[in-house]
Amino acid sequence: MQKLAIVLFFVLCSTVVFGQTDPEEKPPVKDSDSTVVKVKDSASIANQKKQRKESLLGKLTKGNDEDEKAKIQDYLIISHDNDTTFVDTTLTIQKEYKFNYLRRDNFGLMPFSNLGQTYNSLTFDFQNTNLLPNFGARARHFNYMEVEDVYYYRVPTPLTELFYKTAFEQGQLADSFFTVNTTPRFNFSVAYKGMRSLGQYQHILTSTGNFRFTTNYKTKNNRYNMRAHIVMQDLLNQENGGLRDDMVENFEQGVPEFLDRAIIEVNFENAESILRGKRFHLDHSFNIFNKVVKKALPKTLNDSTSTYKLSLNHIISFEDKSFQFDQTRQNSIYGEAFTSSNFRDRVTLERLYNQFEINYLNNELGHFSVNVSNTHYNYGYNKLVIFNDRTITNRLKGNIYAAGGKYRKFYRGFNIQGEAGVNIAGDFTGNYIKGEASYNVTDDIFAKVAINHSSRAPNFNALLYQSNYQDYNWQNGFNNIEIQQLAFQIKYKQFVNLSVDYSTISDYVYFKQDESITETEAIKAFQNNGTINYLRAKLENEIRVGKFALNNTVLYQNVQNGNNVLNVPQITTRNTLYFSSDLFKRAMYLQTGVTLNYFTKYYMNGYNPILAEFYVQNEREFGEFPRLDFFINAKIRQTRIFLKAEHFNSALTGYNYYSAPNYPYRDFTIRFGIVWNFFM
Template identity: 70%
Template sequence: MNKLVFVLLFILFCNGLNAQRKLGGFGEKKDIVNTQDTISRTSKKGSGIKSPKAKIEDYLIISFENDTTYVDTSLTIQKEYKFNYLRKDNFGLMPFSNLGQTYNSLTYNLENTSLIPGFGARARHFNYMEIEDINYYRVPTPLTELFFKTAFEQGQLADSFFTINTSPQFNFSIAYKGLRSLGKYQHILTSTGNFRFTSNYRTKNDRYNFRGHIVMQDLLNQENGGIQDDGIESFEEGEEEFLDRSILEVNFENAESILRGKRFHLEHNYKIIREKDSLSKNKLSIGHIISFEDKYFQYDQSTANTSFFGDAFKTSKLKDRATLENLYNQLKLNYSNNIIGDLQFNVSNNNYNYGYDKIVVLNGNTIKNRIKGDIFSAGGKYHKQYRGFDLQGELGINISGDFDGNFLKAQASFKLNEDIAATATLNHSSQAPNYNTLLYQSDYINYNWQNNFTNTETQQLAFNVKYKKLANITLDYSTINDYVYFKEDETSNQVKPFQNNNSITYLRVKFENEIKVGKFALNNTILYQNVQDDNNVLNVPEITTRNTLYFSSHLFKKALYLQTGVTLNYFTKYYMNDYSPLLAEFYVQNEREFGDFPRLDFFINAKIRQTRIYLKAEHFNSAFTGYNYYSAPNYPYRDFIVRFGVVWNFFL
């Protein structure tokens, strides 16, 4: 499959290499005033746009929510923050030592509009592209992006993207992100791939349109269980012999896990009464969404490690495999009126089938192998602009099936003037816990369970105030009831799911700003968190901060744009969650605090015509600020390393 994808990409890229020029990254809203590059190129015969000129604003990016932006050609500090494996700002995430592994969460966003349980194995889903992560495109000429970044030891990270409009009505895109990285520690290799294909079409009279995508993903990690307890002191003392991290003994060298999935998604819409001009008062359309996803998580181990996971049913060739097939259908009716606004009514069906290929009998109790059935839901959306306010609402409720669930989201935005804007949001959610907390089977005896947990209920009130780039303040306050989490069982000392019997309150305040003086700038992101939880099952650092002091300037008669500076990442000590490779889940531990170590990165970024070049000395302070840095207990963070990368954007 990987070879076929690369061949297709190679053919497409070769067709578009001749005389192509610069374009920037994708999916970012861009202020035209600050655009460092403008593009105006004569379209060739047969291209998607008949206009004689193609401008940067014509290269459109359409999100899952139908928000439309255009290609951004600038080199900014936000691009520096997004130049990573996830290709998005990873503030609030603590990466593991090797690229392509998981991330420990330093903060949680509790906004939720899902009505069914999640799959589980959440630690492996950071790079799993969901429906909401897929964009669609409309371009006047072929558009290409090539991304490359060095990895750790043997391997590299590459992401290739190509899109074209074969006519003004039809667009398709194809992309593949691949990674292979050996890592610095023993048995920690990662090998991942994300293939994406999208298309969208609309008739000439704009009455019918569709968009859809195919996504295939396989995310493989070797699992070593972290370094052994005997090696902790050697690591923290910085003993010279063990600065070669491959010498440190790890808990096991015979296990690996893989998350693999494929999804086929289609949305289409037909306008019964369509907008004819700006004075049209009524619009009516019907729509349909169908989405099928087939995924599984598998943990393999050649021989049982009873000291780490407890007794097992067999001693060799252990294999735990959880599968999920989900077919989703939604019918929706959209009505718009100048007076009442935009309304949507929808009905949905989820056909789900989660489980295993065998039935387990443990201590005389039978653990079933499947959770399957149908859920029928109803919901609606509302949008209206009224006297300067932008009002939005969304709700959904399960009306039939084995899982109860409902959500409500209401939002009001107000723009006082060109400089000041404010938003208030109310969220309520009641959702069943993830499938792997309700049913799990394993070749390890203590990792078999069947639970009847109640729904987790969350209420959140959030506010956001923006004042130019000087201040962006976000505050949200959440109450969580019947929270489900993983923790070591006091009897077996093995990790199991539990349900909290107390209410949790969770406050977050996030402050972002940038101060500029001449060619120098200080970019700040500071997060304060406070949790009131008698059982200490939701642990986060009180303060998390990222501060970047950098210099930007055009050089050599504006032939080169340079950006260089230093970034500080820091979070206060807290009871950091531990990681279970068998479950691919983080679990609560309240024995040792981690944190209170700075991470300093020095970077030099440059833009030369269509190419952006990134060079970074990561964690350059590791040797002189102490070896007390961890991504999770027994999982050290990365040492000092210099990494290089390139983003090349061009069009025909």
Template identity: 85%
Template sequence: MQKLTFVLFFVLSTIAVFGQTNPEEKPPLLVSDSTDLKAKDSTAIVAKNKSNKESLLGKLTSGGDTDKKAKIQNYLIISHKRDTTYLDTTLTIQKEYKFNYLRKDNFGLMPFSNLGQTYNSLTYNFQNTNILPRFGARARHFNYMEIEDIYYYRVPTPLTELFYKTAFEQGQLADSFFTVNTSPQFNFSIAYKGMRSLGQYQHILTSTGNFRVTTNYTTKNKRYQMRGHIVMQDLLNEENGGLRSDMIDNFEQGVPEFLDRAIMEVNFENAESILKGKRFHLDHGFNIFNKVVKKTLPKTLSDSTSTYKLALNHIVSFEDKSFQFDQSSQNALFGDAFRSSNLRDRVTLERLYNQLELNYFNNELGDFAVNINNTYYNYGYNKLVVLTDNTITNRLKGNIYAAGAKYRKFYKGFNIQGEAGLNLVGDFTGNYITGEASYNLTDDIFAKVSINHSSKAPNFNALLYQSNYQDFNWQNSFNNIETQQLAFQIKYKHLVNLSVDYSTISDYVYFKQDQTATASQSIQAFQNNATISYLRAKLENEIRVGKFALNNTVLYQNVQDDNSVLNVPEITTRNTFYFSSELFRKAMFLQTGITLNYFTKYYMNGYNPVLAEFYVQNEREFGEFPRLDFFINAKIRQTRIFLKAEHFNSAFTGYDYYSAPNYPYRDFTIRFGLVWNFFM
């Protein structure tokens, strides 16, 4: 109760200070962060070599301007859906939220003690457009870059970005990126994110690497377009099973002897897991025709122009992925094993995807696309497993043939979008349909409503799993997971952003301890026999008075679930009180403040390292511990510097902070880093 009072006092007192607001500037078009891009950040980059770069700049800048200065708005970033933003070198509170291992806002995720481990999910989004099972080992996929995480670029001059942040005890996190347009038609980028961190507890080292190369090309007549990427990733984690049960009291009581976390004993120090993956992806298309037709109307009406476009697109993507768990000797925490030493569980997935799409655009009727696609999958292990009552196969492989359609239309201010997909032939049935309509009520008010229905098979590791541990072997024939979601969003400038979604989930698949097993972490896959109702309401707002601001994100969740297999905190909040100002004759922009993270108690999921999955537990509730961070950030030209005292309240608000049962959250630490953009 004292902690809840402390949190309420912090939130209410800061809100009381900021009872009035000033009108905000309208954010510019295409800014990736929902923040203002002020004139001081619209950096102009001077081309040093006039003869070589002047013509290139002129072709890449809007309107064919041959000015020797390349505007920041010309450094384009393109998503896999072809949504385009431009480089943002501002220092905002959103940049503070994104300055982390994932390099994106991690609200709703509870990090583990060491950098690069995993995250416990405090919220879930059941909107789905995937009709095939996923690989599994989902706890290892937070930093695994999927197709939608890869971006493409178009720049008037070479661009480099360097990211650096300190890790825990020994090691560091670095992300280096470079892109260049060798001509207005061809762009190339290369990047590598590497991290190594020892951690504060025994045997918890992490070492990860994400290498990616992208390219995109357009012919001069714009009839052929191509973009593709190569991504190679390896995510290594030493596993210790969390604190031993007899160490829990020493941690929670703050026994001085054990404030050195390296002294605390863990369940084991002889295991590690690694997720590896490589992907080759190509998305290209050819415009069969692109015509503009002028229609002459009576003199009382203006002439109109119609645009017709027909394109043939092709996507081919090959991915090879593996997850491996190694342990030098069997541990009783997971039950009996087929062998007592040198345990190795390794599972692989090969996936080849081909899609052929016909796209027709008419500015009067809209944008239509239909596609057919084929997925070849090969998931499994090298040998059969024979149990006392049955034999478990070693492979799930086959071909899935599917069809899909997309539609988009701007009509009287409405942006209407729809998409559907259906598996036609193959061992897995599945379908989805999603629709969305958005509208700008005024220049300051935006509203959107969306619906989604999905039916898909559970992940591969819920259908088939093999392990040296006897209780971790199964082959299941689960029903498809059925989800429906209705979502609504309304946004007014930066003052209020309210999003609400309501989902129903039938035949939900989850992991939980097998009640017939004697080991405490003999985890198996189960399917829920009831329908779950899940409501989320998220409110974001920022209140500014002069150079001070209060940024709030509050999430309310309500789950109706008779079997208690989907557990989330009722309230999750993040509140940042900060000060921003220009200093030294505007040579530096400073931002400093305090962030509070907090969520109410709930039955937090446990973590199982053999599966690299989170599992449901209903024995003990965790939560109601505030996490306070103090930060000082500065921007000098295109360099942003970050300094943070993380969880500085850990010593005086109680040692009951956990990322998962038996896995304490990190103690107070000071970390720093920077993001440096420079241009040639």
């Protein structure tokens, strides 16, 4: 099956590369702050499309004359959902927030001490449009690039981006990217993000790599469009089980001897885990017809233009993923084991996804699409487990057939979108429906309301798990997780961005200590028998006075659940006071300030390295420790330089900072980095 999918992928790619048939209509272009540019009418769209095409074509074929230099807005970045932005080389406070290992704003995530480890989630978004279970090992997936994390490009000249940031002790983080349009219709990109960091504590080394290759192609007559990518990833973490219980007091008291974190004893130094994955993805479409019809109206009215478009779309995606936990000898923390030394727990998932979709666009009725899909999945292990007179199977394997549809329409200033899907055959039931309506009240005020309902099976590792540790073997028949969510958002320029969502979750599945086994850490999957009510309200705003600014992000959360299976801090806040100005006759732009991160005390989830999952604990609260970072950033031409003193208050405000129980957060450190763009 794997070989067949790979061969099919390359056959399809080679077919489209040598095809002979101009880009289809571009999605709405977004500005650098990801605000959708308003679209007027279909005639305007067609005219702008033609002008843009001719402009880009000229830039790709003409010489280096000063008048023909490409503009930054011509370097397009296209998302999985066809949202389009352009390359942004400015230096803003958002760039400071995104200059990290994940390369995205990590508000609401609590990093572990070493770069490349996991993150404890301080908040959860239960909006869901998946019909199938996820793989599991969710603690290892923060840096795992899914289909929606891959972008495609269209550039008038070759573009390169180099990213570098220092790590902890030995190692570094680097991300290199290159893309080029060999013709106005064909683009490819190659990128690799690699990281290695020793860390400050014993046996906590991390080493990760994310390789991605993308390509997109459009034919001259606007009939055929193709996008494809290959992603290969491996994320390795040494596991030490956190600080030993008798070392926790030495850490919290700040005993001088143990300020050298390398001598603090951890639970073990003989284990590591690794998540691997490779994916081959092809998304291509064929326009059956694309017509523009002018309708003559009475002289008192202007003539109108109608656009009709019918297209077929096909997606094929093959992904092979594995997670393994290796340990040289059994540790009593996790109980009895089948084998006392040199063992490996390894689980795999092969998934082949095929979707056929028909799209119809009518600028008067809207944009309709209907799809049918098949997913072949093969999750599991190499052998059966017989434990306590119970046989635990080794495979969950089968086919899921699903159907769905989407609708989008601009009507009297409202952007209305809807999406639905349902499993119609197979071993897993599931469905979802999502709808939203947004409206630009004025040029400065934007409002949106959204609803989401979903029913989906729990993750594969909650349904089936096997391990060398005897207490980590189960096969469960859980009900689907049912979620309903209502969300609102209102935004006024850059001053206020308020978003509120309210979710009800039934049959929530979580990991927790098995209360029947108290002498060891026996973490198992459970299903909540009640309904959880979860409210979130997030406020973002920025206050500017001259060259000074105060940027604030405040999150309020309230959870009502009698079993205490979903724990989050009530208040999470990030506040940045900074100064920015041009220097040296505008040759350099400087930005410097201080950022405060803080969250209130709550029962923080614990981390289990065998499962690579976080689990619920209600024994000790963590939080109420401030984290202060001082930064100096600068921009010279297309180069951004970042210098940060992270957690510089660590020795002043007490050693009570944790990323998870027994896993301390990082101490004060100074780190340097750079992002450099090249335009040829």
